[in-house]
Amino acid sequence: MKTIRIALLDDHAVVRHGLATTLAAETNFDVVGIYARSRDLIAGLASAPADLLLLDFSLSPDELDGVSLIRALRVKFPCCHILVLSTHHDPATVSLAMRVGARGFVGKGEDMAQLVKAIRKVAAGAVYLSTDMTYRLAETVTSDTGQGGDVPxxxxxxxxxxxxxxxxxxxxxxxxxxxxxxxxxxxxxxxxxxxxxxxxxxxxxxxxxxxxxxxxxxxx
The missing domain is CATH 1.10.10.10 (Winged helix-like DNA-binding domain superfamily/Winged helix DNA-binding domain)
Incomplete structure (x- = not known):
C-alpha cells in the first residue's frame, strides 16, 4: 500500500505524542510532522509535505480559530486533506468544519480504530463521518426542512x-x-x-x- 504521510497539530503535548506513537506503528503510516502551534505547522508543511493533516479544531486563545486555520491551509496546501480531531463533536461544529474545507471529523471520544479508519478513508480522497454523526446531521436538516427550510x-x-x-x-x-x-x-x-x-x-x-x-x- 502507498505510504500515507501524516502531520498532526494539537496544543496538548500528551495528545500529540500519544497520537504520533500510535499512528507510527500502523502499516503504511508515516508521521512527518508533529506540531503544537499553527505557524510551526504552516512552516513545516512547506518543507515536509503531508498527504493528511490531523487537526485539533479548538486550539489555545493565541492561535488561529479552527475555521480560519482550515481555510488558510486549504489555500496554502490544497493537496493536503484535513481530518479534524476534536473534543467538541457536535453537529454545528462538524458542519462548519466540513463547510470550510475539512474532509472528515472524529470526536476525541472515539476509539483509535475509528481514527485509523478515518485517516485511511480521507487520505484516499473520501469523506469521513461516523454513522452516528451522519444521522445527527441528517436529523438537523430534516428538522430544519420541516420548519420551512431556514438555515438552522x-x-x-x-x-x-x-x-x-x-x-x-x-x-x-x-x-x-x-x-x-x-x-x-x-x-x-x-x-x-x-x-x-x-x-x-x-x-x-x-x-x-x-x-x-x-x-x-x-x-x-
Whole structure:
C-alpha cells in the first residue's frame, strides 16, 4: 500500500505524542510532522509535505480559530486533506468544519480504530463521518426542512444554553460585556464566563473570529 504521510497539530503535548506513537506503528503510516502551534505547522508543511493533516479544531486563545486555520491551509496546501480531531463533536461544529474545507471529523471520544479508519478513508480522497454523526446531521436538516427550510440556528446546534445564546446575540449586536450584564441584571463576571463558554462551543478564540463565524453561518 502507498505510504500515507501524516502531520498532526494539537496544543496538548500528551495528545500529540500519544497520537504520533500510535499512528507510527500502523502499516503504511508515516508521521512527518508533529506540531503544537499553527505557524510551526504552516512552516513545516512547506518543507515536509503531508498527504493528511490531523487537526485539533479548538486550539489555545493565541492561535488561529479552527475555521480560519482550515481555510488558510486549504489555500496554502490544497493537496493536503484535513481530518479534524476534536473534543467538541457536535453537529454545528462538524458542519462548519466540513463547510470550510475539512474532509472528515472524529470526536476525541472515539476509539483509535475509528481514527485509523478515518485517516485511511480521507487520505484516499473520501469523506469521513461516523454513522452516528451522519444521522445527527441528517436529523438537523430534516428538522430544519420541516420548519420551512431556514438555515438552522448555529447557536442552538452548538448546544449553547439559552443564556449563552443571549450573550452572543447581544455581543454580535454590538453590546459590551458591561451593557449585557446590565441588560440581564447579571454580574460582569457571569457574562464573561458565559461568553467564554459560548466561544469554546463555537470553536472560536477571539472576538474577530466570532464575527467572521457570524458571516459564515449567518447567526440571526
Amino acid at each position: 440556528d448555529a447557536l442552538v446546534q452548538a448546544e449553547l444554553t439559552s443564556r449563552e445564546q443571549e450573550v452572543i446575540r447581544c455581543y454580535l449586536a454590538g453590546m459590551t460585556v458591561s451593557e449585557i450584564a446590565e441588560k440581564f441584571n447579571r454580574s460582569i463576571k457571569t457574562i464573561s464566563t458565559q461568553k467564554t463558554a459560548a466561544f469554546r462551543k463555537l470553536g472560536v478564540t477571539s472576538n474577530n473570529a466570532l464575527f467572521k463565524l457570524n458571516k459564515i453561518i449567518g447567526t440571526p
